[in-house]
Amino acid sequence: MLTIYGRTNSVNVQKVLWCLAELDVPHERVEAGLHFGKNHEPWYLALNPNGRVPLLVDGPFSLWESNTIVRYLAAKHGVGGVCPRSLETRALAERWMDWQLSTLIRPVSIVFQALYRTPPAERDLAAIARNTVEANRAMELLDAHLATQPFVAGDAFTMGDIPVGATAHRWLEVAGIERPELMAVRAWRDRLTQRPAFRSHVMLPLS
Ligand SMILES: N[C@@H](CCC(=O)N[C@@H](CS)C(=O)NCC(=O)O)C(=O)O
Numbered sequence: 220m221l222t223i224y225g226r227t228n229s230v231n232v233q234k235v236l237w238c239l240a241e242l243d244v245p246h247e248r249v250e251a252g253l254h255f256g257k258n259h260e261p262w263y264l265a266l267n268p269n270g271r272v273p274l275l276v277d278g279p280f281s282l283w284e285s286n287t288i289v290r291y292l293a294a295k296h297g298v299g300g301v302c303p304r305s306l307e308t309r310a311l312a313e314r315w316m317d318w319q320l321s322t323l324i325r326p327v328s329i330v331f332q333a334l335y336r337t338p339p340a341e342r343d344l345a346a347i348a349r350n351t352v353e354a355n356r357a358m359e360l361l362d363a364h365l366a367t368q369p370f371v372a373g374d375a376f377t378m379g380d381i382p383v384g385a386t387a388h389r390w391l392e393v394a395g396i397e398r399p400e401l402m403a404v405r406a407w408r409d410r411l412t413q414r415p416a417f418r419s420h421v422m423l424p425l426s
Contacts, residue, residue, distance in 0.1 A: 224251040224258070225272030228426045230324075231285035232273045232297025233385045238378065240416030242296040251401045268348040274359050286316045286382050301378045312372040325362075326354035327390050331406040334395060335425055351396050358390060358401055365403040369410060376414070385421050393423055 223239070223246055225232030232252075239246050252272040253255040259270050261402050267274045267283040275282045275291070290313070293302035303309045329350040333342050361383065364371070372379040387404055388411070411417045 221246040222276045223248045224263070224274040226252045226255055227420070227423060229272055230328075230385050230389055231271075233421050233423075234285045234381050235273045235275065235288050235292070236383050236420040237385065237416050238292050238301065240420060241301055241381075241414070242292060243325075244292065244296050254292040262424055286320055289316070289381050290379050297378070301376070301381075303372065303375075303377050308372050308377065310379040315379040316382050319386055323354070323357045323383065323386050326350035326392075327386055330354060330396060331389060331393055333426070334393060336396070347396075354390055355397075355399055358387065358404060359399055361387065362399070362401045362403045365407045369407065376410075380411065384417065385406070387397065387420050388417075391426065 221239075221244060223232070223235055225235070225248070227233065227236070227248075231251060234401070236248070236262060241259055249257070251263070251274070257263055258267070258274075263274065264270055266276065266281045269283060271283065272395055273283070273285055275288045282291055290302075298304060303312060327350075330347055332346050360372075368374065370376050370380050385409075388408055391398070391405070393410060412422065
């Protein structure tokens, strides 16, 4: 049985659970990370030396890095669907997965962690302001792209929508920050909300 280690309020775990649900792959999930612990135990560090969640264990094979796990699952169970058969479309999907990791997640995480997991007296207000600007700039780039097509890699939903979709949803839900209108991103998020897998694994209260 395929096992995912990770807590459901982690955006990186959400990507993997969303992908598994899209692909209808049987699996079990074991709570890990933050107060659940496990991710700093020696056996876990032997499988993921970063001590982070998610971690996938698929028989004798294990894998860390959420976007890589999404790629692995899509290639194993979703070629012709979540993993496009066309090399060009697949590359476009992967480009947005890389962009999520290289550009979007850092400022979104800094602001989210500050506002949801840091006591008010300990918050770095300058860092929140600076990273809000940076996240909004990235979201405006995404908005301009999604104004031209319904999903990040073209006309159909692909694995490329998963990391960006989970992160963009989080940004749209963070309370107490200024955001541009992001009409195209919101329309795309509405399309994602029609997917049961997105509703079950990503549309959860932020904590
Ligand atoms: N780039 C990694 C980042 C993993 C990561 O930072 N995970 C966070 C949760 S979103 C984590 O493990 N935090 C520590 C913890 O939960 O104990 C990935 O995408 O898998």
